[in-house]
Amino acid sequence: MLVTAYLVFVVLLASCLGLELSRCRAKPPGRACSNPSFLRFQLDFYQVYFLALAADWLQAPYLYKLYQHYHFLEGQIAILYVCGLASTVLFGLVASSLVDWLGRKKSCVLFSLTYSLCCLTKLSRDYFMLLVGRALGGLSTALLFSAFEAWYIHEHMERHDFPAEWIPATFARAAFWNHVLAVVAGVAAEAVACWVGLGPVAPFVAAIPLLGLAGALALHNWGENYDRQRAFSRTCAGGLRCLLSDRRVLLLGTIQALFESVIFIFVFLWTPVLDPYGAPLGIIFSSFMAASLLGSSLYRIATSKRYHLQPMHLLSLAVLIVVFSLFMLTFSTSPGQESPVESFIAFLLIELACGLYFPSMSFLRRKVIPETEQAGVLNWFRVPLHLLACLGLLVLHDSDRKTGTRNMFSICSAVMVMALLAVVGLFTVVRHDAELRVPSPTGEPYAPEL
Numbered sequence: 547m548l549v550t551a552y553l554v555f556v557v558l559l560a561s562c563l564g565l566e567l568s569r570c571r572a573k574p575p576g577r578a579c580s581n582p583s584f585l586r587f588q589l590d591f592y593q594v595y596f597l598a599l600a601a602d603w604l605q606a607p608y609l610y611k612l613y614q615h616y617h618f619l620e621g622q623i624a625i626l627y628v629c630g631l632a633s634t635v636l637f638g639l640v641a642s643s644l645v646d647w648l649g650r651k652k653s654c655v656l657f658s659l660t661y662s663l664c665c666l667t668k669l670s671r672d673y674f675m676l677l678v679g680r681a682l683g684g685l686s687t688a689l690l691f692s693a694f695e696a697w698y699i700h701e702h703m704e705r706h707d708f709p710a711e712w713i714p715a716t717f718a719r720a721a722f723w724n725h726v727l728a729v730v731a732g733v734a735a736e737a738v739a740c741w742v743g744l745g746p747v748a749p750f751v752a753a754i755p756l757l758g759l760a761g762a763l764a765l766h767n768w769g770e771n772y773d774r775q776r777a778f779s780r781t782c783a784g785g786l787r788c789l790l791s792d793r794r795v796l797l798l799g800t801i802q803a804l805f806e807s808v809i810f811i812f813v814f815l816w817t818p819v820l821d822p823y824g825a826p827l828g829i830i831f832s833s834f835m836a837a838s839l840l841g842s843s844l845y846r847i848a849t850s851k852r853y854h855l856q857p858m859h860l861l862s863l864a865v866l867i868v869v870f871s872l873f874m875l876t877f878s879t880s881p882g883q884e885s886p887v888e889s890f891i892a893f894l895l896i897e898l899a900c901g902l903y904f905p906s907m908s909f910l911r912r913k914v915i916p917e918t919e920q921a922g923v924l925n926w927f928r929v930p931l932h933l934l935a936c937l938g939l940l941v942l943h944d945s946d947r948k949t950g951t952r953n954m955f956s957i958c959s960a961v962m963v964m965a966l967l968a969v970v971g972l973f974t975v976v977r978h979d980a981e982l983r984v985p986s987p988t989g990e991p992y993a994p995e996l
Contacts, residue, residue: 547823547886554894555829558836559729565843569850584708588716590767591698592723594654597760598690599724601661601753603731607831608739610817612746616671620818620950624939627814629677631939633684635932641688642696650697651770653689658761661686665757668750700771721905725842728835736828749828788923794914794979797972799927802907804965805865807934808872808958809900814939815951816893819879823886830890834897841901856983857906858973864903865966871895872959879952934961 613623645653660682667679698716702708735749742748788795820830841864848855871892878888915923938954 547820547825547890550887550890551826551829551833554890555833555836558833558840558894562836562839562843565840565847569843569847581708583706584712587701587706587708590763591694591701591716592720594760594764594768595694595698595720596723596727597756597763598654598657598661598694600727600731601756601760602687602690603728603835604735604749604753604756605665606728607732607735607827608746608749610814611821611827612668612750613676614818614821615746616676618673622673624814626676626680628936628939630680630683631810631932631936633681634687635684635928637685637688638692638928641692645689645693645696646773649770649772650693650700651764651768653693654697654764654768655761657686657689657693658757658764660689662754662757665750665754668747696773697768697771700773701769704771705769721842722839725835725839729832729839732828732830732832732835734828735831736826739828788915792914794972794975795923797968797975798907798910798914799923799930800968801861801865801965801972802927803930803934804961804968805868805903806931807938808868808961808965809896810932810935811938811954811958812893812896815954819875819889819951820886820893825886825890833894837894837897838901841898841903842905843901844898845902845905857909858976860902861906861910862966862969862973864899864906865962865969867895867899867902869959869962869966871899872955872962875955876952876959879955881952 610623613626618626648656664679664682664686667675667682670676670679695717699713702713702716703710734752738744738748738752739746742752744751790796816830816834817827821827845860847853848860849857874892874895875889877883878885878892938957941950941954941957
């Protein structure tokens with residue numbers, strides 16, 4: 547398993563590099579934005595945001611292993627994960643209002659403080675302290691995915707008055723480097739866990755200086771901004787009306803809840819499936835992220851001028867790949883007939899599918915959900931998503947370890963078949979909807995190559 551993990555990692559990394567180089571060569575030369583004020587502003591944002599993302603990814607490979615290292619049972623570990631998911635959904639519901647009230651810069655600094663405290667709790671073997679850490683992690687995750695983007699958009703539009711067309715270019719580059727950071731973070735986590743001498747807690751300790759630096763840079767370099775608050779009840783009521791009045795939104799929300807709840811369960815299960823066979827967890831995680839990056843690169847190529855496939859087609863393909871992978875896992879985790887290499891391949895296919903799914907879903911959400919109602923609709927999407935994931939983990943908590951893992955993959959297969967039926971329903975509704983198609987490249991507005 548050790549040799550397989552390193553070999554697969556190298557192959558995936560080479561594939562990603564090859565695809566990116568070929569895409570860059572095939573891309574027609576464009577005008578690069580040379581506005582020094584914009585480049586300086588963008589750099590100020592990236593410095594803080596990338597440090598925050600790197601600290602987040604650094605903790606991912608060894609979370610389950612740490613709890614196992616503290617001799618907690620799988621059921622107890624499942625409860626810790628459920629606590630984290632519940633915290634994420636509760637804080638996620640109010641994150642936007644909190645950020646607008648507190649201020650975006652202060653919220654980003656608060657993120658660095660709460661996430662640092664979350665990492666410090668990992669030094670304790672006390673179960674209650676670890677539960678507190680999971681709750682702090684949920685708050686930090688909610689802030690990470692709301693405060694930073696809100697701060698950037700407000701500064702870009704209101705303070706600096708840069709063209710709105712430049713915003714997608716900034717976040718497209720951030721998404722690419724987010725994948726790269728995840729790959730590097732996996733390797734770094736493996737290195738510090740093996741060499742520092744602290745064991746599985748080492749990546750969490752290593753994340754604290756990154757979080758401290760991110761908070762300090764935000765405090766020093768960023769200006770504060772606020773926004774007018776919309777009442778939480780009005781946001782949710784508007785989102786619910788949009789959800790119930792448009793069948794496309796309802797189907798899209800169903801697909802997101804089913805697909806992403808399965809991904810949450812996969813995040814919990816991959817470590818206990820592969821770790822008993824001596825898998826290097828950091829390298830395995832980096833391989834997963836490289837597979838996801840490969841999927842994202844394939845999405846950009848598939849939707850390019852040469853192939854011009856549509857996001858709806860790629861969303862369907864992503865769901866099909868996950869269905870196939872989960873059926874593979876029901877056999878590869880069968881008690882007495884375990885095949886870790888086959889399970890590893892199935893996990894890689896799931897991550898490849900994620901690389902196709904997330905940009906496809908993001909495109910369709912932007913087109914289907916009105917901008918003013920997106921926050922409310924996404925709140926309603928999150929509730930069933932996290933509820934399904936929590937129920938899955940609680941079912942696993944009450945099961946025998948080996949048969950429970952296999953049964954959970956069987957349940958996830960059934961859930962993904964339901965997601966596939968929802969995709970078919972959505973495809974039937976939108977097949978003649980020109981709004982949900984990627985526009986011809988010749989008609990695209992200028993966006994700076996940064």
